[in-house]
Amino acid sequence: MDTWVLPALLGLGLAAASGFRTFLPLLMLSIAAHFNLFGIDLSHSFxxxxxxxxxxxxAIAAVVELLADLIPFVDNALSLVGNVSGPVAGAIAAGSAFSSHDPTTAAIAGIIVGAPTALAFSTAQTGVRAASTATTAGVANPIVSVIEDVVTFLTSLIALIAPILIPIVLGAIGWVAWRGYQRFRRRTAAV
Structure with a gap:
């Protein structure tokens, strides 16, 4: 990954996934780096x-986060905390993607690519969680949580295996989110 394009797409994908779950994308990156999978080579600083x-x-943090997110009302607290921890994880994940660049450039690129992307997805996820809690009294939150877990895993996996597909994946996530938002508005307007 000697260019800026593939590291930027890898970082973008991992950062977007970090907006949903803080630790799972970092865990997947750690596994890929630890076992030399998918050509992931981290610079000395990362x-x-x-x-x-x-x-x-x-691994411990990811399991705790995934299980805690299945508990109604605890999941809302995690969503709020994720608005801070997600961008930090996104910046780390994105910065580590720029392994062929000097550490300062990698850190700056991680902050520019990772933090805002993770924050955008985390904010959207918090809104979805609030809407789910308001409309179902939290009953549907575990279902929403499992869907977010799957999206996080698949987005991270695609980012690691084929980062060139990340714009398509993020576009699809955006389209589904927009359609869900439109349905939600129509239902609340009808009531």
Whole structure:
């Protein structure tokens, strides 16, 4: 990944996924780096992401986050916390994608690509969670959570395997979100 395009797309995909779940995309990146999968090669300054300690810590954090997000009302608190932790994770994931650049450039690129992308997706996810809680009293939140988990996993996997497909994936997520928003507005306007 010697150019800016593939690292930017990889970072964009991982950052978008970090907007839904903070730790799962970082865990997947850590696994890929630790086991040398998908050609992921981290620079010296981001090598810690692929370390055994990071792999274990991220695995524990991801499991706790995924399970806690299934509990109504706890999931809303996680969504709010995710508006801070998601952009940080997105910046780390995106910065680590720029392995062939110097550490300062990689960090700046990570902040420029990762943080705003993760924040945008995290904010949208928080809105969906609030709407789900308001309309179903939290009953549908676990279903929404599982859908978000699957989207996070698939987006991260596609970003790692074929980052060139990330614009299509993000466009599809945006289209589905827009359609859901339109349906929600029509239902609330009818009531």
């Amino acid at each position: 090598a810690w992401v692929g370390s055994t300690g990071a792999l274990v810590a991220l």
